[in-house]
Amino acid sequence: MIPHFNSKLEFLTFLSTECIRNMKKIELNHPQAIEIHNAYESTLNYLAKTEEASGGCHLISAMLHILLTEQGIENELVIGEVEDYEANTQFSHSWVEIDGEIFDPAIMHTLDGNVHPPVYNGVKLTLEPLTMEYGVSKDKDALDRDAKHLLDKSVTAYLDAIKDYGYPKNFLWDEILKAGIGIMGFTNLSRLRKKYDTHYRVLKTKGIESKGDL
Template sequence: MIPQSQSKLELLKLLTTECIKFMKEIDIQHPQQIGIQNAYASTLNYLSKTEEASGGCHFISTMLYILLVEQGIECDIVVGEVEDYEKGIKFSHSWVEIEGAIYDPAIMHTLDGAVNPPVYYGICLTYEALEREYGVSDSRDELDRDAKQVLTKSVTVYLDEIAKHGFSKNYLWDEILKAGTGILGYTNLSRLRKKYHGHFRRLKTWNEEV
């Protein structure tokens, strides 16, 4: 059990360590399982050390997506409504899917201050039942403003727009490169920008609208 006296980042670090151990016990029957594990663990480790990542599902899903795609792993970056049955709420969210299975590290560090178990291969990385359903809306009209906006932007445009908020245009790219040390190696940022200019999120609804 995680001591409740710990700070949020300390809780996240402890949870990350335990979740990575559990993740490695799950056989996802994928030929690139090790690459998927490495990308997911790198994203969790970034989350556990970055207070500013709270509520940053659109960025965290983008990070995981790039770390996967750069290893040649086929996946989708997805946006949609999630229903949390335990809390009785719905919210707009971004995550990654590989062969239809949900990978959602960002749920671990939410804007409301909660610390939740991350989801890997559709499995809650604790021994709890997954109390959420992904893609529960009927259309994009049910998304919140931020989710509607990121849905229309390429990965490159989304990451570059951090410059509108007073940061360097490279800021989010650099965070991804830092998180992916050991996975990406030396990577030309111009190449990444050009490549991901053509990558967009997929909308997930009951009807699987694209």
């Protein structure tokens, strides 16, 4: 029987719980598999419980990138076009890759209001066939305006820019620290700002990956 949900957040919480269970069924051949699992689970839980995170793929991917990097896990923060063959749509999106495999919690709650199963180590967490292809465009011109704007912004510049919308400068950093409780421990925000001011998104296109200043 399909449960009844009183709100989308209730459904997202249910879905994330089921997906977290399924993560244990997916083989992850990495020396820090437990740390990757914990970072992804924390990010997924944040997304499921935060209504404002709808369509926030650029924040969610940056959050996962930082939680992984702070644990010494090499990963790439990626941006590009995603094609959803099931819905026959294409859209600009951000995600994380580890050893070339896709880790995408943010796809669960996209800007158009649709709910998709998150992707973990290249596998849809409902354990169904993946119906999306990542990095399908030929160049950056296919990106929407916001995505193009991010190509020249460091992670720090992107997170600090929230002040331009009337929020405190630390607002997004505080959200990341909140999601990372138990993972990052005590950390100095000035250190994080300096460190991630040299981190940029990687543009993924058909057969091409480019970094920074495109």
